[in-house]
Amino acid sequence: MLKRWFQLLSFAAAVFASAASAQLSIEITGGGANRVPIAIVPFAGEGAFQPGIVSIVRADLERSGLFRVIEPPPIVPAPTEASAVNFPEWRSRLADVVVLGSVAVLPDGRFEVRFRVFDVVKQAALGGVAYTLNRNQVRATAHRISDYIYEKLTGEKGVFSTRIAYVVKRGPRYELQIADADGAGEETALASLEPIISPAWSPDGRRLAYVSFEQKKPVVYVHSLQSGQRQVAANFKGSNSAPAWAPDGSRLAVALSREGGSQIYTVNADGSGVRRLMSSSGIDTEPVFSPDGQFIYFTSDRGGSPQIYRMPAAGGDAQRVTFEGTYNVSARVSPDGKSLAYISRNSGKFQVARLDLTSKQVQILTDSDKDESPSFSPNGRMILLATVLGGRGVLSAVSADGRVKQRLTISSGDVREPAWGPFIKE
Amino acid sequence: MRTIWTTLVASALLSACAGSPPDEQAGAAVEDRKPGAVAPQTAQTNPVPPGQVARVDLTQGKPPAGYSILKDPKSILSKRSVYFELDSFSIKDEYKPLVEAHAKYLRENATAKMLIQGNTDDRGSREYNLALGQKRADAMKRMLILLGAKEDQVEAVSLGEEKPKAQGSTDEAFAENRRDDILYAGEY
Numbered sequence: 282m283l284k285r286w287f288q289l290l291s292f293a294a295a296v297f298a299s300a301a302s303a304q305l306s307i308e309i310t311g312g313g314a315n316r317v318p319i320a321i322v323p324f325a326g327e328g329a330f331q332p333g334i335v336s337i338v339r340a341d342l343e344r345s346g347l348f349r350v351i352e353p354p355p356i357v358p359a360p361t362e363a364s365a366v367n368f369p370e371w372r373s374r375l376a377d378v379v380v381l382g383s384v385a386v387l388p389d390g391r392f393e394v395r396f397r398v399f400d401v402v403k404q405a406a407l408g409g410v411a412y413t414l415n416r417n418q419v420r421a422t423a424h425r426i427s428d429y430i431y432e433k434l435t436g437e438k439g440v441f442s443t444r445i446a447y448v449v450k451r452g453p454r455y456e457l458q459i460a461d462a463d464g465a466g467e468e469t470a471l472a473s474l475e476p477i478i479s480p481a482w483s484p485d486g487r488r489l490a491y492v493s494f495e496q497k498k499p500v501v502y503v504h505s506l507q508s509g510q511r512q513v514a515a516n517f518k519g520s521n522s523a524p525a526w527a528p529d530g531s532r533l534a535v536a537l538s539r540e541g542g543s544q545i546y547t548v549n550a551d552g553s554g555v556r557r558l559m560s561s562s563g564i565d566t567e568p569v570f571s572p573d574g575q576f577i578y579f580t581s582d583r584g585g586s587p588q589i590y591r592m593p594a595a596g597g598d599a600q601r602v603t604f605e606g607t608y609n610v611s612a613r614v615s616p617d618g619k620s621l622a623y624i625s626r627n628s629g630k631f632q633v634a635r636l637d638l639t640s641k642q643v644q645i646l647t648d649s650d651k652d653e654s655p656s657f658s659p660n661g662r663m664i665l666l667a668t669v670l671g672g673r674g675v676l677s678a679v680s681a682d683g684r685v686k687q688r689l690t691i692s693s694g695d696v697r698e699p700a701w702g703p704f705i706k707e
Numbered sequence: 708m709r710t711i712w713t714t715l716v717a718s719a720l721l722s723a724c725a726g727s728p729p730d731e732q733a734g735a736a737v738e739d740r741k742p743g744a745v746a747p748q749t750a751q752t753n754p755v756p757p758g759q760v761a762r763v764d765l766t767q768g769k770p771p772a773g774y775s776i777l778k779d780p781k782s783i784l785s786k787r788s789v790y791f792e793l794d795s796f797s798i799k800d801e802y803k804p805l806v807e808a809h810a811k812y813l814r815e816n817a818t819a820k821m822l823i824q825g826n827t828d829d830r831g832s833r834e835y836n837l838a839l840g841q842k843r844a845d846a847m848k849r850m851l852i853l854l855g856a857k858e859d860q861v862e863a864v865s866l867g868e869e870k871p872k873a874q875g876s877t878d879e880a881f882a883e884n885r886r887d888d889i890l891y892a893g894e895y
Contacts, residue, residue: 476866476869476870478833478834478837478867478869479833479834492837494866494869494870497822497824497864497895498822498824498862498864498865498866499837499864499865499866499867518862519841519862519863519864520837520840520841520864520865522834522837522838523834523837536834536837536838538841538845538863538864538865541845542841542842542845543837543838543841543842564835564838564839564841564842566834566835566837566838567832567834567835580832580834580835587832587835608831610831610832610834610835611832611834611835624831624832626831631830631831653831653832653833654832654833698833
């Protein structure tokens with residue numbers, strides 16, 4: 282019942298949540314009215330953690346735009362996942378969903394968190410899980426719980442456990458950072474005094490390809506996040522840019538100017554096996570693979586203005602994909618392969634547009650005017666983007682239907698070039 | 708770091724040394740060279756055979772400071788920027804003397820190497836702007852090669868919108884950033 286109700290909701294999920302300690306803070310600037318009221322009772326014994334698990338789960342679900350978190354007055358003794366649920370009482374507290382849980386210390390010093398999700402309207406348990414964790418896994422565990430609840434109630438995978446990459450510029454410094462999808466727990470993967478652009482996650486989420494100008498020209502690197510090891514993937518004469526991973530992670534599509542002009546090539550992640558895919562007299566750049574690996578979408582000015590085209594991934598004839606307007610660039614394919622998000626210039630404003638590849642319908646999703654670098658969440662619900670607000674670069678997110686909007690701001694500096702990472706494999 | 712050291716400069720400095728009188732050292736004997744006098748053979752001469760001169764290339768690594776015609780404000784070679792019209796990639800006539808002078812310099816200095824960096828304003832996609840900047844850099848490279856520079860002397864790259872010379876969103880700032888910059892080896 283709840284599941285279907287969610288499917289009927291005409292607004293989409295937003296996925297950022299803020300935590301007090303996060304450097305990036307998130308503000309919802311638009312959202313749905315019909316949020317599902319959910320009560321998440323503080324887990325018995327979670328005082329061992331600071332911040333507690335429940336505060337992170339609440340923030341995740343609240344900021345998704347799909348839920349309204351109800352905070353019940355303390356119940357004594359605190360109910361746990363093993364308690365008998367007093368459904369009429371929760372009904373009177375106007376909760377449609379209740380989550381109960383507890384934290385226990387294991388003999389080896391680790392912790393175990395157990396929780397259950399209840400549908401108050403149907404008076405039924407929807408399910409529950411137990412996770413074992415170390416003290417440094419509190420945030421990750423909380424996001425897994427949020428993902429579990431989200432999937433139980435909406436029928437689709439949550440993205441609270443995923444990570445995002447972006448570039449922060451402060452004065453002369455550029456930092457490539459990785460953070461949780463809620464902006465918390467940021468880590469710097471690369472700091473440089475020269476620009477860094479176009480980060481792209483490998484399909485396994487362990488490496489980033491990006492363009493660095495540290496050699497006074499654009500060079501494509503592949504960077505293993507855990508070891509910090511960097512490998513040059515493309516450093517040919519001229520410019521090397523716009524890396525995009527093939528879905529199997531075996532190779533990258535890149536834009537190279539080694540033979541004059543920007544043209545699209547594929548290259549293995551270690552820099553070997555460079556191969557030109559097509560030859561045009563104009564600009565070809567910003568390649569991106571379709572999720573099935575069959576096609577490459579790219580930007581080209583061959584028709585007189587920059588537009589998005591599509592060609593077979595092995596090379597071959599290109600077909601034009603965008604027709605409205607005179608500036609359509611930076612295409613990203615939705616995870617289901619059915620739509621494109623891209624940047625479209627309308628009356629001098631650069632905005633995120635979405636093209637339904639079946640119906641050919643175009644929808645402008647944002648009302649800002651300097652949008653760049655759209656990036657789909659792995660469940661396809663949200664699009665992360667860079668924009669400018671008050672002269673400063675900020676990250677923003679919009680639902681794929683344009684109804685939920687969020688802004689992520691950082692305390693200082695310009696934030697740009699976001700890229701949403703893949704699902705974490707269990 | 709921003710100083711220049713090219714073969715031309717090297718040879719200019721060497722000839723300057725040869726042309727000026729060496730400092731007289733105190734107590735040095737004065738040799739009276741009469742016409743027809745034969746200087747005594749004091750040592751076996753052993754000149755380096757042809758083809759065995761080791762080459763020392765000061766354009767590699769950190770160059771020493773010194774005079775360079777490339778930096779001389781009186782020389783057109785010190786002019787390093789070419790500006791473009793909006794959405795344009797062709798070198799305007801007013802910059803032809805500048806490009807011709809640099810082409811001549813490359814012709815006359817076979818070991819000189821040049822990097823052309825194309826730039827754009829910051830409107831629109833970073834990657835598309837990188838491609839537009841490349842188009843500007845390629846236009847200059849093509850012209851230099853038509854004028855006799857060698858392919859391996861010139862590399863055309865783009866910085867796109869990433870290294871703006873002028874900040875802000877005025878037409879003046881945009882125009883300042885639609886630009887090719889010329890750098891010689893040792894300057895980048």
